[in-house]
Amino acid sequence: MEYIISKYNYWVYIMLMMIGFYAMMGKRNLVKKIVGLNIFQTSIILYFISIAAKKGASIPIVFHGHGHEPVRAFHYVNPLPHVLMLTAIVVMVSTFGVALAFIIRIYRTYGTLEEDEILAQEE
């Protein structure tokens, strides 16, 4: 039981990932597929942030300059996954932008955003 409660971050990220995955596969509207992609990518951000947390740690900003008492790593949250996720968020936003540009072109060409109607028009 503690296995589930103490690590609930990871259970939630897996559930979010699967919800996003289902939306990408199961929904027929293209905008819903893109929302699913976004949920999928956001769950990975949640995973990375969860691995950065430490018990009783504070934000990773050093207030004193050099020469004062040495910096101990267990006082501060691990900043590297946060930094990696800043980059990943930028990548996700760019992907979202390209996907929306595709949707605008698809709507102008086909007049619909439902996948089955688009495939029917291609027959």
Place this chain on the structure above:
Amino acid sequence: MTEHLSILVVITPLFISFFVFLLSLTKYRYEWHFTVIATCLSFLIALSLLFRVLQTGPFSYRLGGWAPPWGIEYRVDYLSGLMLVTVALVVFITSVYAGKSIRGSGSLTREIIGEEGEVSFFTLYLLLAAGLFGIIMTADLFNLYVFLEITSLSAYALVGTGYKKRAIVAGFNYLILGSIGACLYLLSVGYLYIMTGTLNMADLAQKLPLFYDSRLILVAFALLMAGLSIKMALFPLHAWLPDAHGLAPSIISSILSGCVIEVAAYAMLRAMFTVYTPAFIFEVLPLKEVLSIAAAVAMIGGSTIALAQKDIKRMLACSSVGQMGYIVLGIAIANQTGLTGSLMHFFSHAVIKASLFLAVGAIIYQTRIYDITRLRGLGKKMPVTMTTFTIGALGMIGIPLTTGFVTEWKLAIGALEAGRWPLVPVILLSAMLNAVYFGRVLEIVWFKKDDDQPHGSGETPEPAAVTEAHPLLTIPPLILVSLSIVFGIAAFVPLSIAKKAASMLLGG
């Protein structure tokens, strides 16, 4: 300056892409010229890096002077030198070809993107090149993810500029599937980080052997393979490739089939051999058997679906699915000869497939015909282009005197050396299937007359009016395909590099 060449090969296309985009605000239309200059510079830098590796051995470059594992490291060794020169060559020659294919008056892509779209096209093209070089050079797993996404986003957008209406849907499919692949890769990087605390490939290779029995590392490997297999279009996960590569503009198809999927395969090689050493993948996991089945299915399956295609670009795209199987077969054979064949296939497939797509692009530019059965008698009207296509097809099949033969020979000898003789009939069967579907095109083009050609709608010009294409459309593919003959005869040049790279991957 020479010590910064490793980063300059990535930054040159990146900065010039920004510059090209800003140039669009003025009235000067020099974007193609700057693209050619940027890719030429990258090619020369790539050659100099390869020569330096061959003389003094592998070396690395630290970004910002930060020592790894805290900083990002770029590593140039035999494998990345070979890949870098191959990709830089294909990107440079294709950008020369783009002078007529995109900017010419008969260009189909120009009808879609318009004159002001050319700037965005070349900007994205340079970003694609910068991303490809970055993936090859980097020795840091997260940096590889960043460049993988730069490459992929440019590729999605460029696929969407294809001529047929379906190209946009193909680009959208590619976006969804490619983003899933990249996210799985990112997740595996996260799993490796939480276990070892480092992202540098060499550092991970030292720290991972302690954890080989950990389930987390096993799942990280599985996610890595799944994510990169989607990007590489390995057989069950290849569904986006026939649409995306078949409907994109021809120069984009040649870069995608020749470079992008190969660089994803290169990333998989790096992950399997440099991060997880051969001790893990061949002894802890039964990957020799699993990958040989996957490779055999990919080779036969890819060639079989190519048999069923009526559209010539889709046929070439499905052929790429089969050729990626050759690379995985070399990995599965797991001795030096097999892996040498696999690395030689990187060079061979890039050069030959790019020249095939460029030749098909010249055909489409002149005749607007996509259907194979309507290409009757084209050998007499477009002799140079069809000669290029013929030599490229012979290279794909694996006729001696081409690099394709060298790869298949090395793979077969490697399979026999490893005692896995059932793989040799698989290679031969795949070569025969290649011969069937390429032979069909060659027969229609050279040996059929065009008297009874069905006249479709008015978009096809009269058969008598088809002439040979402009030199800018015929000479680049001819250069590429003659390189495959030159290195098919003088095969010791790329083979020596590939052999050193293979022994470094297997031994290190």
